[in-house]
Amino acid sequence: MELIDTHTHLDFADFDADRGKVLERSRALGVGRMVVLGVYQKNWQRVWDLVQSDSRLHAAFGLHPVYLDEHRSADLNELGDWLRRCAGHPQLCAVGEFGLDYFLPQLDRGRQQVLFEAQLKLAVDFALPALLHVRRSHAATIATLKRFRPARGGIIHAFAGSREEAREYRKLGFKLGLGGAGTWPQALRLSKVIADLPLDGVVLETDAPDMAPVMFAGQRNSPEHLPAICAALAGLMGVSPETLANASTANACALFNWQTTVT
16 A cells, blocks of 8 residues: 655654654555655755655645745745756655645734735746645635636645535645544544545645644654554545555645656
């Protein structure tokens, strides 16, 4: 069973002490490829250096809305420069992580929208998928995507929306990223939505080191937890873990233009 973790932050200091061992354990459990997402200008080089050390790691670069106060006006130009320099490289897979966060009231929504639209334009210009952070901002996100319509689509990270919002994203060419949040018993609304999602519309992720599943509550999340997450979500969807793993892997490979089998 091959799994792809479509959303990790393996470059974070949480993994500095044992990153190599985490990769070894994850691969032994079938998690072959992983996407490492940049979140602000200062960690893009760290992300790139990490993925260059392992051909099964892939990079995305973006300006995350939670770090809004750290982003400088020049960072958008530099993001374009990074994408230009890495264009065509097999380990550059997307623009991200970026998007809209309406959960944290201190984050200026106008500034977020400007950054969101500018990065969507980069995804369009460089013909790359967009890996989106969407927190309590589905209506604004969907409305903006309908204006920009990135041809390569992307992933709605940590999807926690409604059935109707799921349908809208799928119409726009986006996959829904599912991870640890759906494993918690109190996530009743989300579990009902997940149960109705079609297999061709989802990809699996951890968001490591964050968003640990219930079976690893209070622990650092890790790509090595993806098989357990897959099994729990498969139970919600009424399919076998192998069926969900195969569907997620095929969906991720189609999105990123990867071969299905790791070489």
